[in-house]
Amino acid sequence: xxxxxxxxxxxxxxxxxxxxxxxxxxxxxxxxxxxxxxxxxxxxxxxxxxxxxxxxxxxxxxxxxxxxxxxxxxxxxxxxxxxxxxxxxxxxxxxxxxxxxxxxxxxxxxxxxxxxxxxxxxxxxxxxxxxxxxxxxxxxxxxxxxxxxxxxxxxxxxxxxxxxxxxxxxxxxxxxxxxxxxxxxxxx
Amino acid sequence: xxxxxxxxxxxxxxxxxxxxxxxxxxxxxxxxxxxxxxxxxxxxxxxxxxxxxxxxxxxxxxxxxxxxxxxxxxxxxxxxxxxxxxxxxxxxxxxxxxxxxxxxxxxxxxxxxxxxxxxxxxxxxxxxxxxxxxxxxxxxxxxxxxxxxxxxxxxxxxxxxxxxxxxxxxxxxxxxxxxxxxxxxxxx
DNA sequence: TGGAGATATTTTAAACTTAAAATAATTCGG
DNA sequence: CCGAATTATTTTAAGTTTAAAATATCTCCA
Numbered sequence: 471x472x473x474x475x476x477x478x479x480x481x482x483x484x485x486x487x488x489x490x491x492x493x494x495x496x497x498x499x500x501x502x503x504x505x506x507x508x509x510x511x512x513x514x515x516x517x518x519x520x521x522x523x524x525x526x527x528x529x530x531x532x533x534x535x536x537x538x539x540x541x542x543x544x545x546x547x548x549x550x551x552x553x554x555x556x557x558x559x560x561x562x563x564x565x566x567x568x569x570x571x572x573x574x575x576x577x578x579x580x581x582x583x584x585x586x587x588x589x590x591x592x593x594x595x596x597x598x599x600x601x602x603x604x605x606x607x608x609x610x611x612x613x614x615x616x617x618x619x620x621x622x623x624x625x626x627x628x629x630x631x632x633x634x635x636x637x638x639x640x641x642x643x644x645x646x647x648x649x650x651x652x653x654x655x656x657x658x
Numbered sequence: 659x660x661x662x663x664x665x666x667x668x669x670x671x672x673x674x675x676x677x678x679x680x681x682x683x684x685x686x687x688x689x690x691x692x693x694x695x696x697x698x699x700x701x702x703x704x705x706x707x708x709x710x711x712x713x714x715x716x717x718x719x720x721x722x723x724x725x726x727x728x729x730x731x732x733x734x735x736x737x738x739x740x741x742x743x744x745x746x747x748x749x750x751x752x753x754x755x756x757x758x759x760x761x762x763x764x765x766x767x768x769x770x771x772x773x774x775x776x777x778x779x780x781x782x783x784x785x786x787x788x789x790x791x792x793x794x795x796x797x798x799x800x801x802x803x804x805x806x807x808x809x810x811x812x813x814x815x816x817x818x819x820x821x822x823x824x825x826x827x828x829x830x831x832x833x834x835x836x837x838x839x840x841x842x843x844x845x846x
Numbered sequence: 847t848g849g850a851g852a853t854a855t856t857t858t859a860a861a862c863t864t865a866a867a868a869t870a871a872t873t874c875g876g
Numbered sequence: 877c878c879g880a881a882t883t884a885t886t887t888t889a890a891g892t893t894t895a896a897a898a899t900a901t902c903t904c905c906a
Contacts, residue, residue, distance in 0.1 A: 497805065499793055499797075500812065501800060502800070507742070508822065509697040511819060511826070512690065513694070515825075517864090521865085527892080528892095529892065529893090550854095550855095555894085557854075557856080558857075558893080558894075560855090561855070561856060562891085563891095581853095581854080581901075581902075583853070584853090585854090608686050609686045610825045611686075611821065612822070614820060614821025615686075619817060623814045624688065624689055626810060627696050631692070631696045633802025634696065634799040634800070634802075637799045637802075638703040705894090709894095715862080715894090717863090733884075733885090744863070746885085746887075747862070747863055747864070749886060749887085750861085769872075770871060770872085771869095771870060771872070771884045771885065772885080773885080
């Protein structure tokens, strides 16, 4: 399947070319497109199921999933970092979930800038039902993979994640973007 | 890293439970979260680079990438299927790209419902510059993976994709959704 | 202690996105 | 040929998303 990759060629390319070269990036590009397709496919399906079965949007489900693990509440900043979305986005999502009675806000003790967000009883009950179905759907979507496949995928995705983080933070293009939130996410 | 997965347990669960069960879907769930994190991380970085370097949004870049492979143009429906986004979304994106002079529309010969969309000369030139940089960025983000890793990942992602498609189409929840667009995507 | 810089959040404007309904044109069986 | 079903696209309304600017508060060191 990978006839384009020649394991023997890398060292024939001089260092200068490889730093920022017009090298052969075919394999990486194809990998990226496939990853994207795979993720989009699954995400679409989950989004559609959440809507038809529970009349809830994916972002709201995701936010509630974060809160479930934090019985004492999380700040909006925590949510923003964990969900990898902008702070402004979280403000709006929380607002709408509060209106629906699924989530509540209270001032954070000791920091008047900050608010703690947590699930209401209703929100928790609602989330638990959805989460069980969600887990079934995900298991179903991945049912073509055996335990070994999953293990190997987990490992390689961890490696890819580490690589991407290093590249993104290590070579911060233009203005070093030191103020961007650290990516501290849900999967470990 | 995978202490939660027990390779020996699957067959101790009876068939009924596994059909729509409250089984142990931990591994699949963790895989899904990691996939999502990995994809989001890379996508964020690319989005940010496209904006700061070329002042272009990711959806516009993606649309132009589809058009580049179709010198004779594509219909909006083709674009919608390839990009895995709704038809209405494509309408708006094309509209804005036409306004920017990067893309052009013309009536499709032989079908008055349909329009063919293609890159303008300016759009093509612009895209080629961006695509080269994009390929470099992607290669950079994945530079921690060797050729073997990429090979294995490609294979497992193909397997995951096939599994997800089968689950999504084979068990179409509620109302069989026969009218949803076939997912015919860019990566093969 | 004063104030510069950092941090937490909200606001704003524009773009993106979806689902569903509405239009319009095509296809095809009878 | 007719009309029902299908297909291609647009429109609509609501929600999501981002980047950037604006507020408000906190930290900390000189």
